Amino acid sequence: MPLSRRLTAEFIGTALLLAAIVGSGIMGEALSRGNAAVALLANAAATAGALYALIVILAPISGAHFNPAVTVVAHLHGDLSRRDAVAYIVVQTVTAIAGVLLAHAMFDLPLLQAGTQVRTGASQWLSEAVATFGLILTIVLGVRHRPVAVPALVASHIFAAYWFTASTSFANPAVTLARALTTTFAGIRPEDVPAFVAAQAAGTFVAIKAVGFLRPAHA
Numbered sequence: 001m002p003l004s005r006r007l008t009a010e011f012i013g014t015a016l017l018l019a020a021i022v023g024s025g026i027m028g029e030a031l032s033r034g035n036a037a038v039a040l041l042a043n044a045a046a047t048a049g050a051l052y053a054l055i056v057i058l059a060p061i062s063g064a065h066f067n068p069a070v071t072v073v074a075h076l077h078g079d080l081s082r083r084d085a086v087a088y089i090v091v092q093t094v095t096a097i098a099g100v101l102l103a104h105a106m107f108d109l110p111l112l113q114a115g116t117q118v119r120t121g122a123s124q125w126l127s128e129a130v131a132t133f134g135l136i137l138t139i140v141l142g143v144r145h146r147p148v149a150v151p152a153l154v155a156s157h158i159f160a161a162y163w164f165t166a167s168t169s170f171a172n173p174a175v176t177l178a179r180a181l182t183t184t185f186a187g188i189r190p191e192d193v194p195a196f197v198a199a200q201a202a203g204t205f206v207a208i209k210a211v212g213f214l215r216p217a218h219a
Contacts, residue, residue: 018099020050025185044162132203
């Protein structure tokens with residue numbers, strides 16, 4: 001598949017994923033009448049649903065990474081060259097931001113915002129490491145054991161992690177950066193982004209080691 005087509009698929013998928021995350025947060029908060037649990041349920045369900053659909057339709061084209069952590073793992077496993085991996089990550093980051101702007105436009109909000117939601121502290125960082133660890137483990141082992149089930153597996157993990165982690169499971173560096181550009185329900189303060197990304201990197205590293213132990217390359 002030509003790189004241009006794969007990057008276009010990553011562009012579309014990442015942008016629509018962020019539009020779903022931020023847009024459903026806006027809608028959920030508006031309709032929940034202050035009930036944070038209802039807003040989070042709406043946000044989690046819409047995100048999982050969008051993720052499932054996007055993976056099903058775009059995985060045959062680009063692999064449906066939509067996440068620099070996933071792209072790094074694909075490169076380390078030899079599925080993506082360094083040049084292609086860098087291109088994927090650049091596109092994912094830029095289009096994640098585009099997806100946030102699209103959500104703002106759909107709800108008639110100021111396009112450019114700086115996040116104000118405080119998300120910091122050891123519990124938040126641990127949550128991001130755990131959420132990312134689970135996501136990478138789900139993808140890599142899912143591809144090996146039940147490739148046809150990967151869309152449902154990933155969507156299920158993300159839906160669950162919205163609820164069982166204190167951070168509501170960003171688990172994606174590009175998503176984290178982009179969500180620093182919204183003051184809405186899904187937002188995060190820009191100053192909290194570096195620690196989140198570091199925790200996600202740690203979770204990715206541990207997941208790679210776990211996969212290597214559970215499924216050695218020669219097995």
